[in-house]
Amino acid sequence: MRQQYARRTQLIIAIMGFVAFAIIFQMVRIQNSSQAPDFLGLGDGFQYEWKTVFPDRGEIYDRNGHLLAGNKTVYEITVDLNTVKSPETIASTLSRELGSDYAMVLDQIQNPDPGIVSVTVANPVDQQDGLRLVELTNNDVTGDLRGLNFIKHPKRSYPENSLASNVIGYVNGDGLGYFGVEEKYNNILAGNAVPVAVPVDPNKVSEIPHIPNGTTLILTLNRDLQASAEKILDDAISKYGATRGTIVIMDPQTGELLTMASTRRMNLNQIWDYGSTFDNASDYNPAISIPYEPGSVLKILTMAAALDSGTVTPGTTYMDTGVIYVGGVPIQNWDRNPWGIQDMTGCLQHSLNVCMATLSTSMGATTFYSYMDKFGLGHLTGVDMGGEAAGRLKIPGDGDWYPVDLGTNAFGQGVAVTPIQIMTAASAIANHGNSVTPHVLYATVRHERQYKSDAVFSGSPISAQTADTLNEMLANSLEFEGSMALVEGYRIAGKTGTAQIPGEYETDATNASFIGWGPVDDPKFMIYVWLERPTASIWGSETAAPVFAQMAEKTILLLNIPPDSVRKQIAQQ
């Protein structure tokens, strides 16, 4: 009997040992089989939960820390068509609480497209309204609001509404930036939506990925100056009967854009107004997107080229007979009169077309166009906003270039430039021969660190000596003329521009412009004013120049620039 038990025991041990061995063998075999990597991958797949993380879009601030674009949480309200009980109650509740159209909501719920199981009845809904509806739904004992679902999601918000809208741009419903810095810096603002593996095992909590939010931008804009510029521009358009206008303020020593105001503007929180506000995309920010014939403001570049090439000196005189023939075509002064003997300052002061055509023809096409090219005409400035246009500078050899263009281009006709191009070119005159790249990005904030965006010089089209000489000439010409652009206590350099609208060259339809900077010895601001088709007066000297003065006074106040006399006292100490 005992022997029998012993055998049974041995048999059971043998069977169990065999089973154990078989299990171990199978485990080892599986671990080393050709499918082992697949099994391992399958196992790993259950250790993590894949999620797509959409980081918050970076904020946009002005240079003084005022929020220009932020994010807020909103609700999307949907109705689950499988569980909805009373469409009428839902429609009336949304109509009462959100002001929705009762009939439309009811129709959406009762007549959905085939195959649809859920319809969106309101989006975006402000957090306050959303929370109130959530509470109503939670307290609904009748169940009539059953089927309402609330989905939270972030939405771009612009606290300043239409302020600087031309510069900022906007974000559409899909989170894509359009125009301005929202478009230009979309990639770094948005961050990258990344699929991440979140470990299911709480022991692996250290592996939770940290997805940083989009980069925050600090712009060079000054909010208060921008608000003043927009107000001054709106008043000027109304006062002078212009159809459109632009005021741009830049620091000519760094290229920082302090203000870029244009009409029209739209409330960035109501992007559905885009279609009714703008006729086409280039209208969004005319300062960088609309090339136009600037007229006499371009004379400063012609004079710079003539001085730098040694064609003339400030004291060079010529006899103005009131007409010059270039390529067989007569070119006359703006008043069609001769101005007699003039020096180069007189040329600028009286804005003489004949003088400029004389200079460009004396230089020759090669030299003249070489300088215009170096000033960046016909090229993108590289300003960091979406939608910049390059303008057009015809040169000899182009099919549509004629010899007369050498004469007309010298005083800003037959050439198309954007305001930002003229400012970039003129920055060389204000800044001792070095032109700057205009930019609106002051710094970025990423991973709790602020990275400054430094000034970039785009070239030295003229020498420092030429720049300083021309600076003096332009300041003198304004003073001799008694220009309406002058600001008491501050020495300003600048030039008006009045150009007929190309095409039919209507005599009563002009683009009135003014470019100026100051204080002359240490320029802190450069202001460009462009008024399109002013009706109160066609002349830039009577429309754009006083707007410049008004804007310059405001700039001086907001930037705390002391009068020249005070600055000299400080310098002497």
Place this chain on the structure above:
Amino acid sequence: MNIQNVNHLVHAYKVAPWRVQRQWIGTVLIVVIALAMISAIFLDVSSRTALAGREILALTASISTSQKNSGDLQTQLALLTSASVMEQRAQDLGFHAVETADMEYVIVPGYTAPSPKILSSSSVPQLSALSIPPEYNESLFEWLDKKLASSTRGQ
């Protein structure tokens, strides 16, 4: 083991076989108890770690919610202090925009003009799960391994 010891064991087994069996059983029991204790400690530590991990997950979600709420409030504050609102408030309080004629510049020795805003602060720690101390995510074996490694290095 020499032959004398073997004979001694054989003799002892013949005299009282239960004594040797008890020794074996005792040894096995000690091993089982030791394993049970280690398992209990391991289970305890693991469960605590799991709880802490869950808590961290909940806190991470809470941080995310707080950040979103902070963003909402920041935007709301910006709305309340926007340029147009502030201008209107100033006007309502009887202020008017300053003109150049109102300004008087005084030379103040040592005055420096304010520079543009610096938004970042290096004193703010970066929120990241990587800063979780090892006590919250280290297993007992990892802890033992680390201690052994450090003591070996110490020698």
